[in-house]
Amino acid sequence: MTKFIIIMLSAVFINNYVLSRFLGICPFLGVSKKLNQATGMSLAVIFVMLIATAVTWPIQTYLLDPNNLGYLQTIVFILVIASLVQLVEIVLKKYIPSLHKSLGVYLPLITTNCAVLGVTILNIDEGYTFAEAMVNSLGSGLGFFLAMVMFSGVRSKLEGADIPKAFQGLPITLVAASITSLSFLGFSGVVENLFT
Numbered sequence: 001m002t003k004f005i006i007i008m009l010s011a012v013f014i015n016n017y018v019l020s021r022f023l024g025i026c027p028f029l030g031v032s033k034k035l036n037q038a039t040g041m042s043l044a045v046i047f048v049m050l051i052a053t054a055v056t057w058p059i060q061t062y063l064l065d066p067n068n069l070g071y072l073q074t075i076v077f078i079l080v081i082a083s084l085v086q087l088v089e090i091v092l093k094k095y096i097p098s099l100h101k102s103l104g105v106y107l108p109l110i111t112t113n114c115a116v117l118g119v120t121i122l123n124i125d126e127g128y129t130f131a132e133a134m135v136n137s138l139g140s141g142l143g144f145f146l147a148m149v150m151f152s153g154v155r156s157k158l159e160g161a162d163i164p165k166a167f168q169g170l171p172i173t174l175v176a177a178s179i180t181s182l183s184f185l186g187f188s189g190v191v192e193n194l195f196t
Contacts, residue, residue, distance in 0.1 A: 004131070011136050011139025011143055014184070014190075017118060017144060019147050020181065020185075024115030027109055027148075028148060028151060030109070037103065038151070039145075041110075042148045048081065049119050049140055049141040049144075050141065052080060052119070053137040055084070057120075057124070073124070074121070077117055081110075115140070151176070
């Protein structure tokens with residue numbers, strides 16, 4: 001049980017895929033302007049990460065590895081993730097059309113969100129069991145959610161700020177993102193020391 005807690009907290013705070021591994025930056029910068037969009041995108045990413053892990057881990061363990069097809073990992077995982085994103089898009093369009101409309105073009109971006117692919121591949125590379133991989137995926141999704149919500153708050157504050165002309169737009173967004181990522185450096189070593 002302690003190992004699951006360490007995996008979860010590490011994925012959320014220390015190894016945050018957006019703020020420390022710099023995966024998933026495209027939706028992080030593109031959908032974080034409004035809190036409701038950031039929340040909707042994050043929930044969709046959490047769902048896709050969990051389902052992608054639930055599908056890719058057994059494929060890798062029981063199909064690719066035993067048949068020496070590990071070199072197909074990236075291609076197979078991308079196809080699985082793309083299929084799952086299409087499923088999420090169909091479900092959102094049918095049952096939550098307002099969220100589907102607000103996400104717009106960013107929903108298909110989950111297909112190319114390297115954080116989702118990174119989670120599925122790193123679960124295998126870390127040698128996680130199925131349960132550990134699912135916990136890591138949930139933690140990674142929650143870390144993505146936390147980063148998106150935090151950065152959405154930062155960006156809402158930037159809208160009312162008096163920003164020098166040279167920094168307006170993308171430059172101040174990148175500066176704010178780097179400062180937000182620095183806030184997570186303080187968690188390094190904390191989680192491991194909690195349980196020793």
